[in-house]
Amino acid sequence: MSLDRSDVERIAHLARLQIDEQDIPTYTENLSSILNLIDQMQQADTAGVEPLANPLDAVQRLRADVVTEPDQREKLQRVAPAVEEGLFLVPKVIE
């Protein structure tokens, strides 16, 4: 499996990652070699094998639908880059 420059640009966009122009060739090469490694999987015969998502085949535990968390807005927002009146600030998104 070999990627080209436009594949890497598309993946980086989907992942919302800015990649420096000069680094794209290295990423292209590295990602291609990683995907080649991964392609070894295709040799395995997995017909009829049930996928394993949780190593103990456990399912999500449910809890009673009651409020258990106190309001910690102020404490949790103290680590945010920009906050005003209890809201997270981002660049304008609606014209």
Next chain:
Amino acid sequence: MFELTLAELAAGLRKGDFSSVELTRSYLERIKAEDGRYNSFITVTEEQALAAAAAADAALTAGTATAFTGLPIAHKDLFCTDGVRTSCGSKILDNFVSPYDATVVSRFKQAGAVMLGKTNMDEFAMGSSNENSYYGAAHNPWDLERVPGGSSGGSAAAVAARLTPAATGSDTGGSIRQPAALCGITGLKPTYGRVSRYGMIAYASSLDQGGPIARSAEDCALMLNVMAGFDPLDSTCLEREVPDYTATLDQPLAGLKIGLPKEYFSSALDDQIAQRVRDAVAEFEKLGATVKEVSLPNTELSIPAYYIIAPAEASSNLSRFDGVRYGYRCEDPKDLEDLYKRSRGEGFGAEVKRRIMVGTYALCAGYYDAYYRKAQQIRRLIQQDFIRVLNDVDVIMGPTTPHPAFRIGEKNNDPVSMYMEDIFTLSLNLAGLPGMSVPCGQVDGLPVGLQIIGSHFAEAKLLNIAHQFQQATDWHKQAPAGI
């Protein structure tokens, strides 16, 4: 004092040989004097440590102390610590002072432990060398030009350099066992779900598991007694009784059945490491164990399966780092997309970006069956191999790593050759099994680790086996030159 184990330190505190404040001050001074060579700590928490030590001394005097009261430890810097920076080895969290404690951290606090600081690690636990840290590589105390392993490289280097008697680590594909092997110390990756992941910054949620790193199996047992157990805050943490892991350490090993997978002694394995492992197995035979060859035929497939599953889960987990709610934000974003892209692009290092992109690619519409589903099927095959073998033998033994510690920079530009170093450790995470690494010899002055693998929830058995080995040998007592 720096050669004493946790168990010996606990006895010393009770006898009044030293106070917890004296012990803590000694370690803090040693870190200050020595860690320039190892770069094993990202943050040292002197003030909090001395306060916790004073409280521990009061508890010891009052007679309210428990097994861990007053013992110093360090936490890998992916465990959230209330009021203390939790960087995860990344620029993107360089300014993140956690507003809460991870469950592992709060359990140690409640047990009276003294946190000396937060240890260096590969960024977001992605790496096998600690070279992927925003804070620079950590150095192996056995040879400063070599890596300590990763991703819990700082924890392993600090324990090996006697800068802390023990440390926590996390293991997603070998990140406790591999650095323990390369630094000549003892580490345990518990069964998936045995230790709470709450507040342990997520890399690959179906594989991540926290565990102890120390200088003996007995000390790992003392730590696991504190760490293990149900936590309602982690939906995958298991509601299952926790035994006293120190209670069964002394059980004799007569009749123990050991399996040696033929695939682990392949051409990929350094000949001298193979010999050290066989010598260790011979030691177990002297202790009454029997040995047979077994087969784990899908071992090689663990590498490609892991490098789909872990990046896929990482690409999802790490989407939370967006420059909005916490962590690094780029300067002057021109719009929201620019804010996301540059905050993440400038905040994450190269290996993290590679893994996010591999995961993003694998989860793209249309590729799911070929990659993620296929990898999860292989995961089932790997688990079935282990279950079949562990129905026949009590434990599996083999090498932890194919080579001893490599040189800093040696594999840095070739991610695939770095990934191959994980060949013996990845499969346990895929299967959710517990495993230990125990020092079992040296090759050219560098430590070698014996890996011991057990069935789900066999931690007590692994610790018993490792402890008996450490009663019969002294590899775990060897210190790097100049320490």
